[in-house]
Every structure is written in structure tokens, then in C-alpha cells.
Amino acid sequence: MELLHKFSFRLLPPVTFNFNHTRLASLYLSTRFPVSGPAFSDPGPLFTSRRPLSSSVVSKAGWFLGLGERKKTSLPEIVKAGDPVLHEPAKEVDPGEIGSERIQNIIADMVRVMRMAPGVGLAAPQIGIPLQIIVLEDTTEYISYAPKEEIKAQDRRPFDLLLF
Template identity: 40%
Template sequence: MTTTALTDLVDALLAGAAPAPIVSAGDPVLRQQTQPYEGQLSGARFTGLIELMRTTMREAPGVGLAAPQIGVPLRVAVVEDPATLRPGTSAESLRVRRRVPQPFRVLVNPHYTATDPGAASFFEGCLSVPGWQAVTARYERVHLLGQDEHGRELDEEVEGWPARIVQHETDHLDGVLYLDRAEIRSLSTTAHVLDRWADPVPENAARALGFPLPGTVH
């Protein structure tokens, strides 16, 4: 996409109502490699895009949102996880998943590599695949590189549930949906996950639905 076309797209989004519509699976923008962000947008436009993404993520609600999910093919994502108890979750689930509060942050041009071969398997969902979840293996610890919204370098290790969020959102920027990595036989409606499979680890779901718990990332 040319800089002019990108600018027009972002201007149209900023002129509309917030939150922005979330693009659902089947739209080609979710399957495209995004463009690295290299200052294509003016400071005000870029700030406006980040604010729109934050509002859209919070209203959904979600714990992360990638720019392609609102139709913008840029390598930018936002994450935030209050790690609060919600229906279908428990303190034990938070502990087992190593889910801890994450303040709002912006990931610009993020990349990750595994720093530990260990993987964890849990039900995972996506705002672009509403109403469904599936068991997905993710690395338990990753090395995150990139920048923040001010151009400051990110170079850190992330583990537990925050690492899962980083992997999920960065995958979006490479045209990958979590379903590409999921154990498809585990696919369940969110209602079933809350009513039947709310255990901290999805062992009961694996037995009942007949799938092995993934132990490696693919």
C-alpha cells in the first residue's frame, strides 16, 4: 500500500466513530504480511491510530489488538491485560497460566524468538474470530525485539501469559491467525469453554473431545 493510500485509510478511520469495526476472519487484510512502520504517518495520525486501537481493544474487550484487525496493514499492535477475574476464570487459572497484569503498551515492528523450547497449551481466542476458542500451544518464554510508539528499542524476555499475547499479536502482523496453530479438534464455542472447559488446564476437554494436548509449537 502506498503512503498516500495508507494515509487516506487512517484518516477515514479517525474520522469515523470509535471504537473501530474489528475485521473478521475471511478478510484478506488478516492474511497479508504487514508493512514495517517507518514513519509513514504524521505524528498526529500515528497518535490517533494508537488511541483508536486502544479504545477498540478495551471496548471489545480484549488483551491485544493488531493494526490489521482494524484494516490497517502496518506492523503495529497494542496490548494490555488487567488480569482480573471474569466469568469463567479463577485465581487458580490465572496462576497456572502465569497471567499477570500488563500495562498498556505499543509494539512497533515487533519480532519474537523462543528462548525456551517449553510450550504451554491453553484455550485461546481472537477478536477476529468471535465466539470461538481452541487449544493452542505457545512458547512459554520469548525474546521480544521492536520499538515502542516513541521509537525506543524493545529488547526483553517475556514469559507466561504475556508471552502468549506477544506471540498472538505478532502472528497477526505476519498474516497468521491462532487457528493456524491450534488443535482444531478442540474448537469450542466460548459458551462451551466457560460452561464445560473452565479448568485451569484443558485436560478434561482433551479427553472428552478426543485430542492430544499439544506439547510443541507448530
Template identity: 35%
Template sequence: MANPSPRAPLAERLEELLAPGGPLPVVAAGDPVLRAGTERYDGQLDPALLARFVEALRITMHAAPGVGLAAPQVGVELRIAVIEDPAPVPEEVRLVRGRVPQPFRVLVNPSYEGVGPARAAFFEGCLSVPGYQAVVARHAEVRLTGQDEHGRALDEVFAGWPARIVQHETDHLDGTLYLDRAELRSLSANQAVLERWAQPAPAEAAKALGFELP
């Protein structure tokens, strides 16, 4: 399916994007929409169209599968993202990474700031950079502010893996990919991560590949 014309009005482009139904095409790295930043959401869509778009993001995230998806990843330059993580991981991974289940949430106009000096580094991937993962050091805890899809204020502290998810998705809205923050010497194909670096923490990868951890 051809991408909707970027010259068309936003609502018209969204209608065209949503028309086929089902998961939306995910934009891959190299498309300028992933680097352009986003427009603050301020009621540009009527409530019914916004609800359809949010549902399409949810369907696309589940189909990928992923734990977050930002509007630019489907070619839409609005400051909206969705997250959800059932966290089906072993207990050791849960404890080391702080990966706990997160319900489906919509983040509208989100921004974050670090809480305290602690940082955590783990392998991370992205639906827009398929086939690879790299170690990214991020704030271990963040305060996220913004709204939900109904305009209700969001002001919440996230820690562990949920903090990583909201940082990753909010970065997308600023035109930042995880690779911009990654230890590039850690860049590994998914198969290599599965076969070599499946440990809960990346200490062995850091030693073998020659990069530092915080």
C-alpha cells in the first residue's frame, strides 16, 4: 500500500492510513518521519478518529509484537505513543531488569526527566530497526508527564523496564532512535543476542565486545 500523501491534511491522511484495517505498516529507519520530531497533540483529530488511531496503534504493537509504538513509526507526526508489556519473562530477568507488567496506556504529549543519578544498561531493540539490538544506558527511574487520550493529566514515576519503555517511545516523538544513545560496539543481530547475550544483564557482552557499562 502506498503511503498517504504528506501534503494531504492530517485527518485525510489518517483516514487513508486506517482504511484497510488491521495492523499498520511500520516505518523503518531511514525514513525522514522518524527524525523530524512531532507536532504537539492539541485536538487536531475528532474524538472518533483519535480513538480509531489509538486502536490501530494497539493492534500494530501487538502484531509486531512490541511493548510500545509511537505515532511516527507509522508515519504520523503527532506526539502520541502507546505502551503495553505483559512481561512474560523468567523471575531472574524480572528481578535484574525490573521488568513488571504494564497495562495498555496511551501517552499524549509525553515528556520525561530522570529521577536521581542511577542509570541502567540493557540490550534494547526497536520495531523500526528490525533484526538488531544494542545496549543502551538510560535513566533507571523517570518522571513522565503528559496526558492520556482523554486529556487527563499524567504525572507518574516509572522505574525499571517500564522506565526504559517510556523513554524509548518518548524519544521517538523527538526524532531520536535508540541507536543514537546506544553503545555501538554492542550492536548485535537478534540471533547473536539469543545465542550469546541472553543473560539478564549485559556484563559478558560488555567484556567480550569491548564497551563500558555505567
């Protein structure tokens, strides 16, 4: 406690009071602030450092080398039952458009969403895109989660990524 007391003298300038009770009371009343006021809710930093928190050398070092440089892309979410896109008919994809950047991005997003879910298949309407695109993949890892009797009854075998 004494250390804290001495440390506070280093941070704050010394203040001397004239012990006139009327002046002391006015000082007390003028320095009060409400606990729920904006000054209390965000008091600001207690200390400021002379160095910046990160530099180009420091931010690129460490366990997560290069993570700060990547663009963080958000994946589409799987829509909930009852969503209107699930009730409308999906449109066919023109064969000439399959190689386009737009369709390839949709397919890449679908594969990532399917693997993150995790699942063995995903249709484009399930992520809010009314197109007739389906991705399927059943790996040994996914099969290992199912009960042995179920695997045998379904004659379930792993297969690589398929796109329809």
C-alpha cells in the first residue's frame, strides 16, 4: 500500500490545502461526479506509453506471422428453415458461365461452408443463392463419427469432392 501511495506522488502533482472548512467543502462539492455519468463510464487510459503498441517489425513477428496481412473474408451463413430462398425454384447455371469468377467464388464458398458446418453436402439455396449447384464430400473422418451399424447398413464409403 505504501508503494502505491509513493507511486501516486510521482504521477500526480502534490496538492496543498488550506484547512479552511468552507473552502474544503466547496472543493469537495466541485470535484464530485456521478458514478453513472459519462466521465465514469469511460475514464480513459491510466497511463500512456511513449512507444506505439505495434510497429511493422513487431506486428509481423510472433506466432501468428502473416495473419494481419490476410483479408478476412466472411463466409455466407446457412439459412434457416422457412427462408424464402428455400421455397423458390433454383435457376439452372448456364454451362458457359461455370468457369466464370462469380460461379467459382460461389463454389469455393460452398465448399468452405460445408466443411466448416461440418457436413457431407450443401446446395446453393442453403446459403441463400437460388442456383442449381450442389457440392458433396464424404471423408473417412466424417464416416468415423457415425455408429458402425449405421455405416454398414447404409454401405457408406468415403468419396472425394463432387460438384453437380
